[in-house]
Amino acid sequence: MPMSATAKAHYYAAHAQTLREHGAMNASRPWPRRRIGRPRPTVPGPIPAAPAPPARYLEPVMAGQDEDLVDVDPYAPAEPETTIPVFKLLCAPSGYATKRQLRAMGLRRSGQEPVAEVETRGPKNGLLYDIAKARPVRPLTLAKEYALDKATAARQTCGTCGRRYFFVLPTSLKSCLECHGGTPVDPAGYIAPPAPAAHRLAA
Structure with missing residues (x-):
């Protein structure tokens, strides 16, 4: 059954008096306060993309860039690397000898590069040189x-x-x-x- 205007006035007056006694609202405001909380976070929308520069500014800068780019490795050797054979211990051919063996023969390597390696009992391999390219040792004056x-x-x-x-x-x-x-x-x-x-x- 709907309430009359007089009944509504008495109801609101009694409710306001109860809240006023508990200190939950201001005496000048006849309705209860709103709950104050943290503002709801707003979800940002998508970031608009930056406008593309006019094509007339990119044409002189990017013209011919693909033809000039060269893939260069700064650590690449200047000359192609060559590998030399590695022989087992006591399995080197007869035409090769180490520096010490050449010295025992009275020969020197005469600036030639090693042509092969031979495994040793140590951590490093011995270098072998071609006996045919060796020269006699210079006499001691x-x-x-x-x-x-x-x-x-x-x-x-x-x-x-x-x-x-x-x-x-x-x-x-x-x-x-x-x-x-x-x-x-x-x-x-x-x-x-x-x-x-x-x-x-x-x-």
Whole structure:
């Protein structure tokens, strides 16, 4: 049954008085407050695409680009790589030899590149050279022998006492063991320095 206007007025007045007592609404507003919450997230629409530039600006820039592009590998070798055969240990042919074997024959490789490899017991393979392309070793002249002896003497001579030993002195000490730590050395293991020349001029 529908309510009359007087009944509605009494109903709203009683409801407003109840809410006013609980402090849920303002006295000047005869209806309850709306629930205030977080705003609903809005779903963004699709991003409009950027307008394409006019074709007249791209024609001079992109003209002939496909013909000029070349695929270049910066790590590619300048010359084509060649592979050489690898033989098992003690299975190399008779026409090949290592540097040490060539030296035992009195030959040198004469700048030729290795033609093959041979497996060894170590981590690296031995390089083989063609014996037919090898040349005789250059003879050792007096000048070369003097230069080698001078270089060897610099490594065997003590800078403190001047003795020349028959072995290479350690470079970390820069002297012999006797001068560095007082360890006695066998006199048969070195050559004594020459005695200074006597003064023979008249006083």
